[in-house]
Amino acid sequence: MAKAFFRGGVHPEYYKEITSTLAIIEMPLPQKVVLPLQQHIGAPCELLSQMDKSDVAKIEKGTRVKVGQKIADSEGFVSAPIHATVSGTVTDVGPHNHPLGQQIQAVTIESDGEDAWCENIEPKGDLEALSAEQLRSIIREAGIVGLGGATFPAHVKLSPPPEKPIDTVIINGAECEPYLTADHRIMLEYPDEILFGLKIMIKALGAETGIIAIEDNKPDALRVMERVVSQEENISLVPLHTKYPQGAEKMLIYVITGRTVPAGGLPLDVGIVNHNVGTAVAMARAVRKGRPLIERVLTVTGRGVNDPANLLVRVGTLVSDVLDFCGGLKESTLKLIVGGPMMGLAQPNADVPVIKGTSGILALTEEDFYIAESSPCIRCAKCIDTCPVQLMPTSIARAAEHGLFEQAEKYYALDCFECGCCSYVCPSKIQLTQWIKVAKAEIMKRKKK
Amino acid sequence: MIGIPASSKLVVSSSPHIRSVESVQSIMFDVMIALFPAALMAVLLFGYRALLTMVIAVVTAMLVEALWLRKKDIISDGSAAVTGLLLAMTLPPASSWWLIVIGSASAIIIGKQVFGGIGYNIFNPALVGRAILVMSWGERMAGAIWPVPQPFDFGADVSTITTATVLVDQSQALAVGLPQMFIGNIAGSLGETSSLALLLGGIWLLYKGHIDFRIPAGFIGTVFILGLVFGGGFYENHLLTGFFHIVSGGVMLGAIFMATDMVTTPVTPKGRLIFGIGCGLITILIRLWGVLPEGVTFGILLMNAVTPIIDNFTVPQQFGGVKKNA
Numbered sequence: 001m002a003k004a005f006f007r008g009g010v011h012p013e014y015y016k017e018i019t020s021t022l023a024i025i026e027m028p029l030p031q032k033v034v035l036p037l038q039q040h041i042g043a044p045c046e047l048l049s050q051m052d053k054s055d056v057a058k059i060e061k062g063t064r065v066k067v068g069q070k071i072a073d074s075e076g077f078v079s080a081p082i083h084a085t086v087s088g089t090v091t092d093v094g095p096h097n098h099p100l101g102q103q104i105q106a107v108t109i110e111s112d113g114e115d116a117w118c119e120n121i122e123p124k125g126d127l128e129a130l131s132a133e134q135l136r137s138i139i140r141e142a143g144i145v146g147l148g149g150a151t152f153p154a155h156v157k158l159s160p161p162p163e164k165p166i167d168t169v170i171i172n173g174a175e176c177e178p179y180l181t182a183d184h185r186i187m188l189e190y191p192d193e194i195l196f197g198l199k200i201m202i203k204a205l206g207a208e209t210g211i212i213a214i215e216d217n218k219p220d221a222l223r224v225m226e227r228v229v230s231q232e233e234n235i236s237l238v239p240l241h242t243k244y245p246q247g248a249e250k251m252l253i254y255v256i257t258g259r260t261v262p263a264g265g266l267p268l269d270v271g272i273v274n275h276n277v278g279t280a281v282a283m284a285r286a287v288r289k290g291r292p293l294i295e296r297v298l299t300v301t302g303r304g305v306n307d308p309a310n311l312l313v314r315v316g317t318l319v320s321d322v323l324d325f326c327g328g329l330k331e332s333t334l335k336l337i338v339g340g341p342m343m344g345l346a347q348p349n350a351d352v353p354v355i356k357g358t359s360g361i362l363a364l365t366e367e368d369f370y371i372a373e374s375s376p377c378i379r380c381a382k383c384i385d386t387c388p389v390q391l392m393p394t395s396i397a398r399a400a401e402h403g404l405f406e407q408a409e410k411y412y413a414l415d416c417f418e419c420g421c422c423s424y425v426c427p428s429k430i431q432l433t434q435w436i437k438v439a440k441a442e443i444m445k446r447k448k449k
Numbered sequence: 450m451i452g453i454p455a456s457s458k459l460v461v462s463s464s465p466h467i468r469s470v471e472s473v474q475s476i477m478f479d480v481m482i483a484l485f486p487a488a489l490m491a492v493l494l495f496g497y498r499a500l501l502t503m504v505i506a507v508v509t510a511m512l513v514e515a516l517w518l519r520k521k522d523i524i525s526d527g528s529a530a531v532t533g534l535l536l537a538m539t540l541p542p543a544s545s546w547w548l549i550v551i552g553s554a555s556a557i558i559i560g561k562q563v564f565g566g567i568g569y570n571i572f573n574p575a576l577v578g579r580a581i582l583v584m585s586w587g588e589r590m591a592g593a594i595w596p597v598p599q600p601f602d603f604g605a606d607v608s609t610i611t612t613a614t615v616l617v618d619q620s621q622a623l624a625v626g627l628p629q630m631f632i633g634n635i636a637g638s639l640g641e642t643s644s645l646a647l648l649l650g651g652i653w654l655l656y657k658g659h660i661d662f663r664i665p666a667g668f669i670g671t672v673f674i675l676g677l678v679f680g681g682g683f684y685e686n687h688l689l690t691g692f693f694h695i696v697s698g699g700v701m702l703g704a705i706f707m708a709t710d711m712v713t714t715p716v717t718p719k720g721r722l723i724f725g726i727g728c729g730l731i732t733i734l735i736r737l738w739g740v741l742p743e744g745v746t747f748g749i750l751l752m753n754a755v756t757p758i759i760d761n762f763t764v765p766q767q768f769g770g771v772k773k774n775a
Binding site: 007010012013178250260261262263264265333334335336337339341342343344345346347348349362364368369370371372375376377378379380381382384385388389390391392394395410411412415418420421423424425426427428429431433434437 | 458459460461462463464465466467468469471472473475476526565566567568569658659661711712713714716717718764765766767768769770771
């Protein structure tokens, strides 16, 4: 049974109107791209030349590559290969700034400006004729990961264990993060590819039904998708109430189907797989055109950006180049964020590449946020009332602050998915989410010992 | 790079990067707004003496806190003013100035600051102040003689005409009638008599999300049911006895404003319901079988004391979690 609401959540200012009416622009080819060897959750990739495969081209400084050419891969199942996103010459292989805040091994390619595509890129044939196994292999080889931001390798979610049959595939078009409109534009501009991507998933999983879910603050996207799915018997459209974090998979599944994903479990435990709209488009292109994931749509927005836009950008383009294309940043910019304002990562500089999971670049000014000094907790319990997974953020944070990590774990710290609602509502401006992240990291570290 | 501020200017901190505008100060301001109907009613019923009592209590609380913290900002987060006003609400309408000052100063110092200030106190500060006054000057605080309201007469000195409260002399209740009691036209502490005004404030706090309905519902519901069952049969209709118990004395004031004090009440949803029910239970026990005519103050203070235990035993199950069998 569908539910009207999930418990908790917040209603921040959305600021989607800054970019929601701007059509997706294809950004001109960058002069160079930086491709980190880890752009997904799971095993990091290794350069093909190091993988001891004699039949592949060695990737090293000076190697010439073409668009779509695979340059790195991993033996691990939970991983996704990396492809060259421009044609040109490899100029560097070494550590580079990564949006996650670390230095990570990356391949730098200087573009020759020709955009010459790899020869082996060709349509994979009719969806009817492809088997589930073939589809999974195409998607894996295309390097597709969850484009909503979680970057979980897409083929893994299409390979559930046989004892866990999947009946429903949900396409997530909630886009509940404030400011971001990339998914919104994708739904308006690539609706047929979303539908095709969904059909690929249904086929690969042997599922019965497909659902496309969109928050009701995007009525135009709902209308467009309604038109597209109206001919389909087993696919339906579900409008969602606008509330953050409506797009979190556990909340989404609960609201649409009434099923509760068990704590520590996955959607496939309740017979569901869900993917972001952008991921569906990437799958459609991988099958129809044979194209690996070399580009993505992202939103460049916020008061600090001179010309906000929704852009189609090659993966690996430097954030600084994207910002240059958008007229640069205003002097008043105080925070540069990769992702949205609730879960995105603040960057110390713009010398980081766009990776597969980059859904937006956000520049906030002093008007948008303030650095408040936190005051003592007044036990108002607003963080508890607002937590979508029913945790006690204030208790976890206090335990973490005092180094009591066993206690933090007893308060279910590991079930937190870091949506940020607790910090958002806290009237004492305590960095609850940050403390919970500290607790989670410490608990995981101790478990590994 | 053109147009990109120097990296030294960029702030790097953990997500989320936006915050709600709500602050401790804005919450305290909302509580003041919620108390406005009851304060206005107090002035309409008891005239200038009520206004004077509130002013002395609020100013004393703010000054004492600023002095204690050695801060020049006497408004600060507004919590001292709220404590002062809440204490005033529990005082007899014609209290002596020194009684008010002692009560208000004790509320701030003994009720709050000795524990470490806002967020750290165990007991509701206003009720600590009131409890100290009740224990020290029982006759003045909970005696048999109470001023009679003089509606719409601002200049009246209400201390001259007195009566007994309905809780002490139940024949009064029959004479005044429940509708007048609901509006507040009865003898009592200056802010507790008008259930109507208090309920208006409660609706505002619920709307703003500052109180959980479970506490007032548990509190008032328990008093109603136990009052109805054990409250003596001086109304033919026992339902009316139940109503009598919730509109008389400090139940409404306590349930809506005192038992919902954020700092001193449980943080879990289940805990808050237990807390409300516990307050109602103790209130009725004291009212019907205790030495004091009224039990709201000590009902809430006793439940404050067990709040940490309640919190510990009512940790909510996480989303998708399964209860572990002990």
